[in-house]
Each structure stands twice: as structure tokens, then as C-alpha cells.
Amino acid sequence: MSPQASPPPNATPREVVRFYLLDHRSPVGKAIDVALLSLNLLFVAVFVVETYPHSAATDAWLWRLEVGIAGVFLVEYVLRIYGAKNRLGELTNPYTVVDLLSILPTLLVLVLPGVVPFEVGFLRVVRVVRVLRFYRFTRDEEFFFGTVEVQTLRAGKLLLTVFVLLFATAGLFYGTEHTANPGVDTYGDAVYYTVVTLTTVGFGDIVPRTPGGRWVTVSSILAGILLIPWQAGRIVRTWAARDSVAVTCPNCGLSRHDADASHCKACGHVIYQEYDADG
Numbered sequence: 001m002s003p004q005a006s007p008p009p010n011a012t013p014r015e016v017v018r019f020y021l022l023d024h025r026s027p028v029g030k031a032i033d034v035a036l037l038s039l040n041l042l043f044v045a046v047f048v049v050e051t052y053p054h055s056a057a058t059d060a061w062l063w064r065l066e067v068g069i070a071g072v073f074l075v076e077y078v079l080r081i082y083g084a085k086n087r088l089g090e091l092t093n094p095y096t097v098v099d100l101l102s103i104l105p106t107l108l109v110l111v112l113p114g115v116v117p118f119e120v121g122f123l124r125v126v127r128v129v130r131v132l133r134f135y136r137f138t139r140d141e142e143f144f145f146g147t148v149e150v151q152t153l154r155a156g157k158l159l160l161t162v163f164v165l166l167f168a169t170a171g172l173f174y175g176t177e178h179t180a181n182p183g184v185d186t187y188g189d190a191v192y193y194t195v196v197t198l199t200t201v202g203f204g205d206i207v208p209r210t211p212g213g214r215w216v217t218v219s220s221i222l223a224g225i226l227l228i229p230w231q232a233g234r235i236v237r238t239w240a241a242r243d244s245v246a247v248t249c250p251n252c253g254l255s256r257h258d259a260d261a262s263h264c265k266a267c268g269h270v271i272y273q274e275y276d277a278d279g
Contacts, residue, residue, distance in 0.1 A: 017083030128171030
């Protein structure tokens with residue numbers, strides 16, 4: 001069934017907003033998704049570039065660009081709350097909370113100019129959550145380019161988890177170590193440390209100098225140990241179940257078996273399946 005291209009004629013303003021912003025199956029909704037994904041990439045790139053030395057003119061240009069993107073995300077945030085059927089549920093939705101946190105540093109500097117300097121440590125640390133916005137595009141199998149299989153979606157989530165882990169750890173490490181560690185001048189230095197640490201190579205040329213840097217390192221290692229094998233295991237289980245059939249053993253109740261199985265692999269009871277021997 002083809003997606004509906006426009007909301008019903010008698011739709012209220014809230015329903016129109018919900019249709020285009022929260023339903024990404026229509027052409028306009030897909031275009032909004034593509035635009036938001038592109039802005040997410042640009043938003044993250046601005047954060048990385050800002051950690052490198054550049055001229056005052058470039059610094060001012062990057063700031064204007066960040067404010068512009070943050071303004072778009074603020075409008076998106078307000079519209080999501082406005083158009084949601086359950087506004088309280090949308091406010092407490094983890095994706096929506098991440099959306100707010102991702103623009104919070106920029107908003108604080110704009111609302112309190114001169115009071116809240118942009119280089120305040122906690123603001124620099126909070127800015128790395130911008131990368132978590134990408135998870136909003138992996139909620140289900142419906143994408144702006146079509147529908148993907150469950151195992152493909154999970155493989156994408158695994159790659160995204162690795163990317164987010166590396167990016168967030170490097171950002172947090174940079175935010176906590178930049179002013180105290182001469183070996184961490186740019187975001188690239190933090191990425192180098194993160195990759196070397198998480199791959200257990202450990203050259204030792206960059207080491208954390210602050211308690212915050214040490215806690216970031218420990219937390220990232222534990223997150224890598226827990227999250228990556230967990231998601232990889234889900235992919236393996238999905239791929240393994242893809243070649244099985246839903247036949248229930250009458251003796252022990254095991255519900256899935258290999259396509260050519262004649263006996264239950266759990267209890268050995270005889271089961272009957274119809275299958276093509278030439279397939």
C-alpha cells in the first residue's frame with residue numbers, strides 16, 4: 001500500500017504537523033528526514049572543526065552556522081511537542097531529551113551572553129550528545145529510502161553504536177582533558193587516544209591527566225564490552241533464525257527448527273516437516 005502523500009482535508013494544524021514531522025512515509029516526511037539527517041551531520045562536523053585552531057573570522061562563521069542549525073533543531077523540537085498525541089510522553093521520550101540536550105549549550109550562550117562562556121567545561125561535554133540524534137533514524141525498519149530488513153537495521157545500529165561510542169568518548173575525553181593535557185590539542189588527538197585505548201593497543205603516548213579523563217576512559221571501555229557484543233549477538237541470532245522454520249515439537253515445545261530437521265534438536269522427538277530436498 002502506497003503511503004499517503006498528504007494529510008486528510010479536515011486535519012487540524014496539530015495533525016498536519018504530526019503527519020509531516022512524525023510520519024516519515026510520505027514524500028514530504030522523507031524530505032524532512034533527509035534534511036534533518038544532513039543537518040545532524042553538519043552539526044557534528046561543526047563541533048569537530050571548532051576544536052582546531054583557525055582565524056577569528058572562521059570562528060565567527062562557525063558560530064553563526066551553529067546558531068542557525070540549533071535554531072532549526074529548536075523549531076523541530078517545539079513542533080514535535082506540539083504535534084505529538086501524547087505531549088508528556090513525547091517530552092520524556094529519550095530521543096526528544098537528546099534533541100534538547102544537543103542544542104542546550106548553544107541556547108544557554110544565546111540566552112545568557114557574557115554570563116555563560118561557550119568554553120565552560122560542562123557545555124563542551126554536553127555538546128557530544130548531538131551524535132545521539134542519529135539513533136532517531138533507526139527506530140524502525142521504515143527509512144526515507146524505503147523499508148529495510150530487521151537484520152540490516154540491527155547491523156546498521158551496531159555500526160552506529162561503534163561510531164557513537166568512538167565519537168562520544170573522544171568528545172568527552174577532549175572536553176575533560178583539553179585544558180590540562182598537552183597531548184590533547186584537538187579532537188583528532190582525542191580520537192587517536194580513544195581508538196588506541198578501545199582496541200587495547202595502548203601506546204601510552206597520551207594518558208589521561210584528570211579524574212574526569214580517567215572516568216571517561218573506564219566508562220568507554222565498559223560500554224564497549226557491554227554494548228557491542230550485545231548488539232552483535234542480536235544480529236547473529238536474527239541471521240540464524242532466518243533459515244529456520246516455525247515447527248513446534250509436540251514433546252518439549254521447542255518452536256523453531258532447521259528446515260531439514262526430522263528430529264527435535266532439544267529432546268530428539270520425531271517431528272514432521274515438509275521441505276524440498278532439492279532446495
